Amino acid sequence: DFNFIYLSFLPSKMSSSTSTKYVFHFEEIAEVKQKVGNVWDNVKSLLGGKGAGLSQMSSLGLPVPSGFTITTESCIYYLKNGKWPSSLWNEITAALKVVEKKTGKTFGGESNPLFVSCRSGAKFSMPGMMDTVLNIGLNDKTSKVLAAKTSERFVQDAYRRLIAGFGSIVLGIPSEHFEDLLKKYKKSNNYKIDTEMKADDWAELVKQFKEVIVKEKKMEFPQDPLEQLRLSISAVFSSWNSKRAIAYRKEVKPPIPDDLGTACNIVSMVFGNMGDTSGTGVAFTRNPSTGEKKFFGEFLANAQGEDVVAGIRKGVPVVEMGNLLPDAYKQLCKVAETLEAHFKNMQDIEFTVEDKKLYMLQTRDGKRTARAQVKIAIDMVEEGLINKEDAIKRVSPDDVNVLLLPQLDPVALDNAKKNGSFLGKGVNASPGGAVGEVCFDADEAVLRKKSGKAVVLIRPFTKPEDVHGFFASKGVITGEGGATSHAAVVARQFGLPCIAGVTTFVIDLKKKIFTATLDEKDGKESKQIIVKDGDYISMDATNGNVYLGALTTRDANFADEKELQTILGWGDEICLRAKRENGLKGLQVWANADYGKDATRARNFGAQGIGLCRTEHMFFEKERIPIVQKMIMSKTREERQIHLNKLLPFQKKDFYELFVAMSGLPVIVRFLDPPLHEFLPDHLVALENVQKLEAAEKTDTAEYKEAKLLLATIEDLHESNPMIGLRGCRVSVIYPQITDMQATALFEAACEAKNKGFDPHPEIMIPLVSHVNELKTLKPIVEEAAKKVFTKLKMSIPYLYGTMVETPRAALTAGDVANTAQFFSFGTNDLTQMTFGIARDDAERKFLMQYVEQGILPSNPFQTLDQEGVGQLIKWAVANGRQTRASLDSKPMSIGICGEVGGDPVTIDFCHRNMLSYVSCSPFRVPVARLACAHAALAAEPKKEVLKRA
Amino acid sequence: DFNFIYLSFLPSKMSSSTSTKYVFHFEEIAEVKQKVGNVWDNVKSLLGGKGAGLSQMSSLGLPVPSGFTITTESCIYYLKNGKWPSSLWNEITAALKVVEKKTGKTFGGESNPLFVSCRSGAKFSMPGMMDTVLNIGLNDKTSKVLAAKTSERFVQDAYRRLIAGFGSIVLGIPSEHFEDLLKKYKKSNNYKIDTEMKADDWAELVKQFKEVIVKEKKMEFPQDPLEQLRLSISAVFSSWNSKRAIAYRKEVKPPIPDDLGTACNIVSMVFGNMGDTSGTGVAFTRNPSTGEKKFFGEFLANAQGEDVVAGIRKGVPVVEMGNLLPDAYKQLCKVAETLEAHFKNMQDIEFTVEDKKLYMLQTRDGKRTARAQVKIAIDMVEEGLINKEDAIKRVSPDDVNVLLLPQLDPVALDNAKKNGSFLGKGVNASPGGAVGEVCFDADEAVLRKKSGKAVVLIRPFTKPEDVHGFFASKGVITGEGGATSHAAVVARQFGLPCIAGVTTFVIDLKKKIFTATLDEKDGKESKQIIVKDGDYISMDATNGNVYLGALTTRDANFADEKELQTILGWGDEICLRAKRENGLKGLQVWANADYGKDATRARNFGAQGIGLCRTEHMFFEKERIPIVQKMIMSKTREERQIHLNKLLPFQKKDFYELFVAMSGLPVIVRFLDPPLHEFLPDHLVALENVQKLEAAEKTDTAEYKEAKLLLATIEDLHESNPMIGLRGCRVSVIYPQITDMQATALFEAACEAKNKGFDPHPEIMIPLVSHVNELKTLKPIVEEAAKKVFTKLKMSIPYLYGTMVETPRAALTAGDVANTAQFFSFGTNDLTQMTFGIARDDAERKFLMQYVEQGILPSNPFQTLDQEGVGQLIKWAVANGRQTRASLDSKPMSIGICGEVGGDPVTIDFCHRNMLSYVSCSPFRVPVARLACAHAALAAEPKKEVLKRA
Numbered sequence A, B: 001d002f003n004f005i006y007l008s009f010l011p012s013k014m015s016s017s018t019s020t021k022y023v024f025h026f027e028e029i030a031e032v033k034q035k036v037g038n039v040w041d042n043v044k045s046l047l048g049g050k051g052a053g054l055s056q057m058s059s060l061g062l063p064v065p066s067g068f069t070i071t072t073e074s075c076i077y078y079l080k081n082g083k084w085p086s087s088l089w090n091e092i093t094a095a096l097k098v099v100e101k102k103t104g105k106t107f108g109g110e111s112n113p114l115f116v117s118c119r120s121g122a123k124f125s126m127p128g129m130m131d132t133v134l135n136i137g138l139n140d141k142t143s144k145v146l147a148a149k150t151s152e153r154f155v156q157d158a159y160r161r162l163i164a165g166f167g168s169i170v171l172g173i174p175s176e177h178f179e180d181l182l183k184k185y186k187k188s189n190n191y192k193i194d195t196e197m198k199a200d201d202w203a204e205l206v207k208q209f210k211e212v213i214v215k216e217k218k219m220e221f222p223q224d225p226l227e228q229l230r231l232s233i234s235a236v237f238s239s240w241n242s243k244r245a246i247a248y249r250k251e252v253k254p255p256i257p258d259d260l261g262t263a264c265n266i267v268s269m270v271f272g273n274m275g276d277t278s279g280t281g282v283a284f285t286r287n288p289s290t291g292e293k294k295f296f297g298e299f300l301a302n303a304q305g306e307d308v309v310a311g312i313r314k315g316v317p318v319v320e321m322g323n324l325l326p327d328a329y330k331q332l333c334k335v336a337e338t339l340e341a342h343f344k345n346m347q348d349i350e351f352t353v354e355d356k357k358l359y360m361l362q363t364r365d366g367k368r369t370a371r372a373q374v375k376i377a378i379d380m381v382e383e384g385l386i387n388k389e390d391a392i393k394r395v396s397p398d399d400v401n402v403l404l405l406p407q408l409d410p411v412a413l414d415n416a417k418k419n420g421s422f423l424g425k426g427v428n429a430s431p432g433g434a435v436g437e438v439c440f441d442a443d444e445a446v447l448r449k450k451s452g453k454a455v456v457l458i459r460p461f462t463k464p465e466d467v468h469g470f471f472a473s474k475g476v477i478t479g480e481g482g483a484t485s486h487a488a489v490v491a492r493q494f495g496l497p498c499i500a501g502v503t504t505f506v507i508d509l510k511k512k513i514f515t516a517t518l519d520e521k522d523g524k525e526s527k528q529i530i531v532k533d534g535d536y537i538s539m540d541a542t543n544g545n546v547y548l549g550a551l552t553t554r555d556a557n558f559a560d561e562k563e564l565q566t567i568l569g570w571g572d573e574i575c576l577r578a579k580r581e582n583g584l585k586g587l588q589v590w591a592n593a594d595y596g597k598d599a600t601r602a603r604n605f606g607a608q609g610i611g612l613c614r615t616e617h618m619f620f621e622k623e624r625i626p627i628v629q630k631m632i633m634s635k636t637r638e639e640r641q642i643h644l645n646k647l648l649p650f651q652k653k654d655f656y657e658l659f660v661a662m663s664g665l666p667v668i669v670r671f672l673d674p675p676l677h678e679f680l681p682d683h684l685v686a687l688e689n690v691q692k693l694e695a696a697e698k699t700d701t702a703e704y705k706e707a708k709l710l711l712a713t714i715e716d717l718h719e720s721n722p723m724i725g726l727r728g729c730r731v732s733v734i735y736p737q738i739t740d741m742q743a744t745a746l747f748e749a750a751c752e753a754k755n756k757g758f759d760p761h762p763e764i765m766i767p768l769v770s771h772v773n774e775l776k777t778l779k780p781i782v783e784e785a786a787k788k789v790f791t792k793l794k795m796s797i798p799y800l801y802g803t804m805v806e807t808p809r810a811a812l813t814a815g816d817v818a819n820t821a822q823f824f825s826f827g828t829n830d831l832t833q834m835t836f837g838i839a840r841d842d843a844e845r846k847f848l849m850q851y852v853e854q855g856i857l858p859s860n861p862f863q864t865l866d867q868e869g870v871g872q873l874i875k876w877a878v879a880n881g882r883q884t885r886a887s888l889d890s891k892p893m894s895i896g897i898c899g900e901v902g903g904d905p906v907t908i909d910f911c912h913r914n915m916l917s918y919v920s921c922s923p924f925r926v927p928v929a930r931l932a933c934a935h936a937a938l939a940a941e942p943k944k945e946v947l948k949r950a
């Protein structure tokens, strides 16, 4: 388990305090690597994430402020024994000497005083760890020296922050003591924002903050810099066992072991606010929104890091730093290149220039948009930094999804940010953009949707009873909950944009308003905006931001997404070269499409076949339903044939369009599937119709006779459980004429397409088979129809005759079924319903959600394949089906999946590992599926030695 | 396959005609055995069934008329080469010489002429084979000699039969030619029945029949006996390939190979009609109805065999033969003993006494009633003839079934036979007795049943639409069809008496009458009886006989069936000694019972536990339904608890009675299973109720408020597929209070039973589990309830917590489920529904019947286990469940079955072979199940060398 990996790598002699080295300068990374067996993961275990990063940068020859890391071993020792390892303080003071020599400054010195920051740094970042204490070394004397180099106002501000930070973080005094004094002071001086405070204002607060420490802790704020440092380091070690840190480590998946401990980084302070030849900045080595290979960030001359983060003054785009500090900027560009070459990824960096000298403070892989992810991956391949496999692994299925979902228009988004219509931020539970009228009630949402309005549903939280509101809304916002709340789970399932847990919204369901509180930022103090029922709001759910007003949205167009197509193309190559059992390559992606136009769109998305064409859709259309009803009510074969013949041309036309759209590619057509009563009016309607005629004494009319016959037919066909009743092949076995009509229409359409120069590949799929004899009974009917058509048209088209495997029994007897079925397709919607004994429509709005929330089910089995249960049936059927067909066909039997899970990446990985030939999903999911297939192929490739990538 | 067994045993030199011996005298059986490797089955292949029987009797020293068998080899040779083997005729004539010496008669001789019969005899009897030709050797001269010894009338009658038989059977002249002449002659002489014909009448017909042969075949009836014999033998060989024989051989299961051929037996005629010291008889060595060890049959002095069969004269009970022919009778008794000792079974024998000398003509195992089967089996064990295992194997599950079904009272049956109220006979498709008004229409039957009438449904044939009529009738009769017709299949399934294919009934649905035609028998000529709608008729469906009028019926009473209980007792012993994997003995039989009284009856039938107590039955009772409805409609936990507490005492009482009835034995209680809406009124009813109140403007009353709430609850709980919706454990997971109440009631009941000196063994079974987490979620609730009750009552009862395996997923993940479930019980009703994806209630009255009739399904999967599909899930679950529990329990995990198939013998054999612990079925099926368990145990025992039993 997880612990094992950690402890096994740490060399055994870690714990003994005598000869252990607890402090490493950033330049000593080679020694660290050698100590931990040259494994990068162990370096991070010893130095922590930040420490490893800083020493890594220094080993790359990058300008890093001098400093050193106190290892996690010291922390573990301190927590176990309640005191520092005896040799630690001397190691620290010795290290300080080295820093003093390198910086030419002395810690606590009065001429050129050295200031340091003290920062925690565990292997994994986690909430509840001690924040950074900056400007350790400031006291009454050294502050004067620094003021001379920077400014009185800056130093007094830094000094009050040190005292407050030290008081709350190190000494444990509740921060309200200090914050209240500041608020009171600003109020008494009628200041709105911090920037109005002058030097002596801050000086006054320094005094007041000192008094708080005396009052609360019966001690003076330590003027001795070494004392300040020593107490800060202990505070870092203790924060590893803070309540929030312990809770987080247990909750996160996979859980983080408690015996890792945290490192502590002591870094010499560099000051970006020493005048115009200094400054500070944060930047991405490439544009995190577009992925363009251009620096993207902010540089603030003569300013410290916190000013940028706090947004007190607006910086200039980092590229303009060249005009101000050309040398430093040139060096920064070089650093960016080195970092990218080393980490082989776009970096998010923090730096400071002190009197023209550049210092790198932190680097990590930068967060980016889906579009940037794709572009950067491709560029880095073309730049030779990474190979195609790495590029594909970087792009996630969600990235592809986001690129194809309607989004808020980027320009409109920027303007909204600028003109302050930002309302609040929450968890980006389900991606996409949405705009609509605010609505506080599910039923209300349904009504407004009916009257054509676009609605955004906002609730404190949602319950199963609200789900019908989801379907009526463009998006959902909740005040509480997170990524696994009811709203999040349901929204993700139906691809609905959702922002959960916007804690700054106070939602009043009675008054039907919500109040958004904006805290002080970008130079504007906190204010409250009230949004009423019916006001327009916009959701950027991909990033979790809510804006006032109706922003324009943009529908994705796959044809324009050139980079995405490149990545997916590379993915297809990987699938083509993948080698699986008995000559199978990687998975193909087919699509579910009922009409020519759907097939064309699917083909454009890259689909290599149609895995499911539902033929009954054609029966449900307005002008065809009456004919279908007469066919069902026919008393004799002859009468039934008349109506079937009328339906034939419609079916033929639809099939023809499919064969044209998919010329050269396989098209699987599923014959009639639904229960017959679905084509008939609702029982109550038919009953009222008859009663109306009887009330009007029109009982001797033909109309009455028909109404009575319709009612009788409905009552006769009534089933208490239609989903597992007279449907699918059972209807065709009882009324073989239906199969004859559909087969005739299909073969005529195929011949017509062939004559028009297209290349049709029809495959006939029989639905809901539970015994091979059902297939055997219908096969001659299909063969008869084929013979009839081919002889009439003096031509013939090769076709396959196979089955949907969607009952557990078909899977269990697959070896037998495969004697007659030339191909299988797993109908996982029905197969899952029958394996669980759960009817999806009833359950998904009721107990199934509660099952997922209560963790009874790990996930919704209709969204991602139930590998433990349904998965076993699939494995069984694949093995036995292929075994039977091995002696009958030259190529391995074509076996695919066409239930909704066909587009789910986790299911696709399962399908690859279990030798399915293809997955079939809705056209819009084809791109995501193609990527997932590539991921599956890569995951299955034998592991090259990738451990030492550091 | 079948052929292999035959041919492999026939010695290779069979086919060459030179040295092959084709004719064997009955006395030469030793030589035959030696020729075929001393295997009885091969003797029958060579000599055919009858030939082997006759030579077997002769080898036992029994008096058999002298004769010989022409082997099947000759027939095969004739059919292959179109002519006899060259040596055959000489062998036959030589054999005749031997017979002449032994009988002292000469074939064709004029003083003491020998007459012979020529009879086909294949290994398996089949329709379409040549019937017997008697009195070969009769011609104008020899007839006079025989007349002197017997009577002119007999000889002329025999001579006309020979000529007619020879003409139609041997020469192929349509029998109507002869029959029409007889009818015309009788009409012209105003004779009603054959017995009125005198000697010269028959002489006249002899003349007319001779003329037919001349007219039709341009040849005289051969006066030369050898010619008569030669042509008869060829006719026997050719009849092997008659259309009906070939068809039968293909249809029967398993099919009979065409290359077996038939043998031909030439037996010297013996005449029972040579005066008072002669006679003929048919008899059973034991009473075929009661099984009493007493001769049962008929002896007719001075008469030929055909007279007895034709019923022209009434014989005397065979036991009275002693008064007429004491020596012959004593010899006959000795023969009976020898036969029974040899064949180890009751025999059905035919014999003739010619002038005080006894001749045995045929012997075979006698057909008998269920009661006789049981008694004879037991007696023969006590007589040391057979062992207990043989006795048990003889009794079939149907026998047990028949003994427990209501039957027509035997006395009333005898009287009905005597007073001529017999109407007709058909196929005994489904056993039992039934009495009721004749009814010609299914809907009519339903109405009459509602008005309390007993009805017998009679139709030419039945269709699925008539099935509701079945449920309304005491029995069903059809004019057409047989054992596999729609009526037969449905009747057998619902245990409804059914007589199919009474061809002598002409059913007129318009006039609502049926006409029964009785042909000439027992001295009465054919007549027609018309039966009108509403007349009373009685059905002895066990034997397929219909009687006019209402006979009394007798309900079976297991307590009185002493012999049956003995046999079942022996069966239980066999199960107890059976050894299966990991220490399992044979199958136990438990019962499904919901109330104490059912459990008591089941225990009396021999049940060793309750495999299923459905707790919801208690909720459906009139005074409890309103409380249940209020519980379902409760809005808060507190409100729901109030109503649950009211239900608790009812549940407790029912559980208590069960524990008392089953003291010392396990009782499995299944917690709430059905969907909640089944406890609520029908939607339309609730709707009308609300509309009524609204129409009466009573909308501000409490009653209206309740009606509205009830309607809203019904609509909310509505599901389109309730069978796989919110039911079983899903309801308990959503409303845990229900499980708490049921568990509390169960533990309180168990404690009370314990205190009253009984020994309760409760096992709690959770229904419809599809994921182990559902079991884990409910387990603490049960444990809590147990702790609460046990602490309150300061005592504790051991109990098991297990699950119903009735979803495919529960079976597939059985290894996981068994971590929490201590026992399994397969709910095959639901498991079969979900594995096929077929809802039983809808399908069984519709397409499922058509599937069985069309042979798409070999049988109704709800009647006998679908071993190919559901069977695999069961095997999987048993293996994985046992494997998981092996490390948790000391004894192998208890795994049973409680679906309806639990009482089906074929399923029981499957359960034995696949290591189930017990089967559970309805109380009435327990005896049948006990027998089937014994059969399964015996079938599984390693085969002792049983081949040479002959």
Ligand SMILES: [Mg+2]
Binding pocket: A673, A767, A806, A827, A829, A830
């Ligand atoms: Mg389906």
Ligand SMILES: [Mg+2]
Binding pocket: B673, B767, B806, B827, B829, B830
């Ligand atoms: Mg069940």
